[in-house]
Amino acid sequence: MEEIQYLNEHLGPRYIGHFAIVVAFFAALLSMVSYFLATQYRSEVLRSRGWQRLGQLSFLAHGAAVFTVIGCIFFAMLNQYYEYQYVTAHVDGQLQQRYIFSAFWEGQEGSFLLWTFWHVILGYVLMVTARSWEKPVMAVVCSVQVIIVSMLLGVHFGFGDFLIKLGSNPMLLLRETVNAPIFQQADYVDLLRGNGLNPSLQNYWMTIHPPTLFLGFASTVVPFAYAVAGLWTGRHKEWLTPGLKWSLFSAGILGIGILMGAAWAYEALNFGGYWAWDPVENTSLVPWLMLVAGIHTNLISRATGQGIRATYLFYLFTFVLIVYSTFLTRSGVLGDTSVHAFTEMGLEAQLLFFLGFYFVLSLGLVVWRWKHIPVPEKEESTSSREFWMFIGSLTLFMSAVLITGSTSLPVYNEIRQAFDPVFDGLTLTDPEAHHNRFQIWIGIFIGLLSGVAQYLRWREKKFSKHVRWFALHTGLALVGAALLTFLTLQWIEAPTLPYKAMVFAGWFAVWANVDYLFFFVRKDPKVAGSVVSHLGFGIMLIGIMASSGNKRIISQNQFLMEGLTEDEQLARSTVRLYEGIPLGMEDYIVTYTGDTIEGMNRRYFMDYKRVNAAGEVIEEFQLDPNVLYDKGFDKIAITNPSTKHYWNRDVFTVIMGLPPEEQSVSVRQATEDSLKYRVTPLSRGEETSFRDTVAIPQRDRSIIYTYTVGLEDFSRHPSHPEYTPEPGDIGLGAKVRASRTGGIANHDTIADVAIVLREGLLYHYPAQLNDMSLRVKIDESIFEQLLVKDADLQYREFVVKPGSRFRIGGREVTFQRFISQPEVDHFQPQDGDIYVSALLESEGQTMQPVFLIRGNQPSGIRDEITEQGLYAHLLSLNPETNEATLRVASSRPTSAPTIPLAVAPRSYRTDYITLQAIEFPGISLFWFGATSMMLGLLISMVTRARARRKDFVRA
Amino acid sequence: MKKSYLLAVLLVVIAVVLLLQTGSATSEYANFAKAAESGDKVQLVGTYVKDKPTIYDPLTDPNYFSFFLEDLAGTEREVILLMGKPQDFEMSESIVLTGRMQDERFIASDIQMKCPSKYKDEEEMIKNLTES
Structure with missing residues (x-):
């Protein structure tokens, strides 16, 4: 070729x-x-x-x-x-x-x-x-x-x-x-x-979350590399100091990256929460847990020489798990269990090699060096800090193993299907409940440990000397935590024992760490980072309990459906809101007040009023959730929530659906085409009635409505809320009165309709009467009737002075006078226009053709007496002679004008949305706690880096 | 560190026990027959039957979406999804539902759809890319 x-x-x-x-x-x-x-x-x-x-x-x-x-x-x-x-x-x-x-x-x-x-x-x-x-x-x-x-x-x-x-x-x-x-x-x-x-990624979170997360991912290679280096060179103790700094950095950044993902999900996506135990979330959390476990054993090893083997294993596994996470999310194996995995790219084999290589390398190195790694002969005592920290690390490890196990079900399925092609595959029926059930106990245990361990001493030899101090502080912390838990439970609910225990564990960690901070921060500033982290963990536990355990769906469904379980009722969490009609939802009154479109972005405005038991409005605020259309307005690409933040709770609102006609222009066109319009010509003051039988869905019944539509008035100067006049428009507007009887309530409305011909294109401005699902517009046939084309007329030219008469088509027409800047129905002046009309009279009726100079261009606007079949242009006027040059035509008179109104019952409503609203109490505690946990890691990193520099200078 | 090792072994045992418990939290993807038999909450895979009635009328009930699903065994049943009609529902290739059988109908409280990747074939992709 x-x-x-x-x-x-x-x-x-x-x-x-x-x-x-x-x-x-x-x-x-x-x-x-x-x-x-x-x-x-x-x-x-x-x-x-x-x-x-x-x-x-x-x-x-x-x-x-x-x-x-x-x-x-x-x-x-x-x-x-x-x-x-x-x-x-x-x-x-x-x-x-x-x-x-x-x-x-x-x-x-x-x-x-x-x-x-x-x-x-x-x-x-x-x-x-x-x-x-x-x-x-x-x-x-x-x-x-x-x-x-x-x-x-x-x-x-x-x-x-x-x-x-x-x-x-x-x-x-x-x-x-x-x-x-x-x-x-x-x-x-x-x-x-x-x-x-992808429109869902056009978001500032997408700009900051991936680089932070990837810096977290990438930085795990450093503790890993130090661990490999330690095993390789046999310097098992020396690497612990730089390894610790890097792993603190890595855990801090990775944690912030994960939190940013959670914040993104909560702030900008329609998940209605910040954590869903999605495989992609899990596989980034697991390495973090492992890394934090490693940090704790690393601290133990540096302080006591114990636990070097564990530190090796944790850091090595952290990186292997990062690679495993990469494998899961990028190989396509997660398939339909995750909402945000990448699609397949044909790299599965390479990714598998990546994973296998580092897994085998890590394992091989550890096995090779196992005997060589120093272990102190003396065992730690059960009353020492290192002992309980070690227990804590193992708990984190277990948490990681559990999450990994459940998340790997698709991998298990894949392997089993390779041997047994008919195997259908296992799946977690309710992943969130499953994970929560285990992790809540781990959270409680870690919360208690992070309090108690602060009160214990490194390398405890004589606990009997320390026991009184320990018992006093622990006792105080227990009492304090119990008291605070009691107070907290006045605010939020914790229906089951584990939930109560979690709040207690959270307060215990908070109390113990604050207590510890007061006692030790002057002696050793290094504890600050640790306290900030553990305090944060405690607050996070309370925040999780408050926000997830107590989240309240405000938009509870008002339609009853029989035979549902409680969980199933909870799934029915959307309500429908009509524009301008307030709806009571729990203790809020919500009104959808309107919307705006800017580019592809359509913003909806919701007025929220919170009322107390007496019905008084306590507070008011506005939320503006939005939807983003895809190119061409053919579908909705994404909906974004809007959240009102209070210090103690958030009110979250997201649009769940729009009328189909508002979702896509092609659906709207199809619906419009499918409407059955009846066209009735009406003259001023006339009305028409008809009946329509409407089936009520799912109820096997129907209602007969009687509609009456009357023409109140019409004008050649269209007026309609959506119409903005432009020069050259030829149009017609009518005022229509419509009423409906039958059904629960009768309705009666007056509305404007218009039709406009602009540059050869026809524009309808219909009236959508939503409360009676009636659509009224002016039928196109109006133009055949009203707009006789100039080309079809035989014009004659007359040059006349004001007051003179001329005859045309058997009628006598009087040119009465010029009117400067006339106010007429058929012409709308703009700034800078120069215009004059000629007032013509025939048999008691008048018309006013207009002569116009706009931007040095002369032109004219025709006028007519339809009933007499008279049409006139004002071609020019001569200021010297005061003569007007008129072109007048006479044709078959059309009868007194009737407006053909097209009326369609059962039209679509476009003035509603469906909405989900959730209240998250105490969610700011979660964000505050989780963020301070990560900041604590970074603070520790900085204080340790400084301390080392000082030592270096001193040396 | 013998104590720690003992504890480590203990924790591993607990972890294994818990993981085995995970087994009870999992289930095979069911079909309508299995779901009717167990009566419990199951996950079910199937495809949307386009030529049977699909009802979603937010004006009547915004949390009631009814359609027909054909499961992997080829049985067609009506599904009542207790939420609004999801975006791009018609385009879904396969549907995973969480719910239970009630009489002849499947009451679903959660749905996950697998949508085909944006372009089925390269020709369509190029067509899409060249249209302004």
Whole structure:
């Protein structure tokens, strides 16, 4: 086949990007090997240093190459080079610049690049700070980079019939990834448009959540690398100090990243909560739990020398679990159990290798070195702090194991189906209840431990000396917590024992940590971070109980349905609201007051009034949930909630549905086309009646309504709430009175309808009478009747002075006078218009053709006496002679005008929404507690880094 | 650290016991026949039957959505979903429902839909990309 010479392709970024990916891969490989050898030859200083130097240089080059790849993609995205597959997939012309980052990490390749980006940054930091640990640690970091960059290589190997695809290259052109006839055209580039960023991701959370989460993900490689380095070089104690700092950093950032995801779900998505035990959430929480377990054993090891093995295992598992999480979310194995997993990309085998490699490596190293890891001979006493901290770590570990186990059901199914194809697969019937049932006890236990352990001492030898102090403080804390729990339960409900215990455990942790802070912060400032974290954990427990255990669905359904269980009644959590009609929901009165459309975004305004038992309004606020339409208004892309935050509770509101006609323009058109209009010509003051039988759905009954529609008035100057006049419009408006009898209530309304011809297009301005589901419009046939075209008329020209008469078609017409700036029905002046009309009279009726100068352009507006068949234009006026040049035509008179009104009963209502409203008491306690838990980790990291620097200076 | 090891073993045992308990919280995906037999809350997979009546009228009851579902065994039954009609419901490839059988109807309190990826084939994708 002949090669096509494509036009307008921008191949620069492609060549540079491809080259940079290859460089990044081989530089990482070289760096890994160099650092590996530098570590292996560590006893031979010169040889080792040579390899180390090579490792450093190649890692610098690797980093530069990674930045180049990212730069190339951004360059192509910013310039909208749609010939690139990644650009078409994630960008379009409407994408706002501030979402360009979101578009970049929307795809798998982009998020891999984000991950490698952070590894590069962390690697640079390690090269400067890790000192004697640089060689082995960087060898590990580089090995991870080699594997991740290989996912972007996009190289295909063929072994006979066997094709191996290595990675998915983000720099490929669209024509290289799909085969379509369009690529036979040399100028296909000009025809392409982008696909754009998924509207649900056009959100500021999408800008800050992924980079934070990925920094958390990426940073877990550092404690992992230190653990590997410790095992590898056999310096089992020395790595504990730098390892601890990095794991504190990592746990803090990863935790904040996870919390941002929770906040995103709560603030901007319609989940109605912040945590749903979704597999994707779980697999990011599990490594965090493992890391926190590791931090605690790490502290123990540094203080007492105990638990080094556990610390190794926890840090190694943390990273393996990060890779497992990557595998689960990116391989497609989660399938329909998760709402936000990536789609398959053909990288399953590579991801599996990634997982297997680090799992085997970790396990192998630990087994190899197990005997070599120092263990103190003396056992810790049960009254020592390290003992209970260790128990706490094991509990966290268990929590992680439980969550991983349940989340891995799809993996289990996949494996079983491989052997047993008829196996249907197991599933958790109610994942949330399942997880909550276990995790609540873990939460209680950890809450109690994080209080008690603060009162215990490291390496306790004589507990008998300490026991009084311990008993006093613990006792006080127990009493205090009990009292606070009692007070809390006046505010929130905790119906079962575990729930009560959770509130108690939370207060116990809070009390004990505050107490501890007062006693020890002056002696040892390092405790501040620990106290902030554990205090936060306690508050978080109370916050979870308050907000999730006590969440109250305000929008409770008013329709009864028999035979449902309590849970099933709770699922029925939406209400319907009509515009302008207040609805009482629990202790709120809600009114949907209106909506606005701006671009694709439609915002609805809800007025909330909270009333007390006496019916008095206590507070008022407005919420504005919105829906975002897809391109072309053909469907709703996403609905976003709106939440009112009080210090002690939130009121959350989200739109669950719109009338089908408001969801999509094509549905609206189809419904409009399916309406059965009856057309009746009515003259002024006349009315018509008809009957309609409407079946009541699901009740096997029907109602007969009697409708009466009358024409009150009409005018050639249309008036309608949605109509704004423009020059050149030809239209007609009518005032219609409509009433309906039958059914529960009678209705009677007056409404405006209009029809307008603008630049050859017909616009209907119907009246939608929602309370009687009646739609009224003016039928198009009005134009045949009223608007006789000039081309169909025989005009004669008259030049006349005011007061003179002329005859046409057997009638005598008097030109009475000029009227300067007349106010007439058929013409609407604009600023700067110069206009004059000629008042013509015939048989007692008048008409006023208008002569108009608008922006130096003369023109005219016709007028007519329809009943006499007279039509007149004012062509010009001569100021010197005061003569008017008129063109007048006479034709068959049309009868006194009737307006053909088209009336359709059973029309669709468009003035309602369905809404879900939930009250979350004390949710700010959750956010405050969880955030302070993460900040505490970072505070610890900073105080420890400072302390070390001081030691360094002193030395 | 012998005590700790004992505790570790103990915790592992507890974890295993709890994990085994997970087994009771799980169930195989059911079909209508199995659901009717057990009468309990189950998860059920099926496909939407397009040519049978589908009722959703928010003006009457915004939490009542009725449609017909064909389960994997090929049985068709009416489903009452106790919430509004989900977005893109008609486009769903397969549907996972949580609920129970009541007489001849399946009362569902939760739904998960699997929608086909945005473009079924490359041709459609290109068509979509070239339309402005």
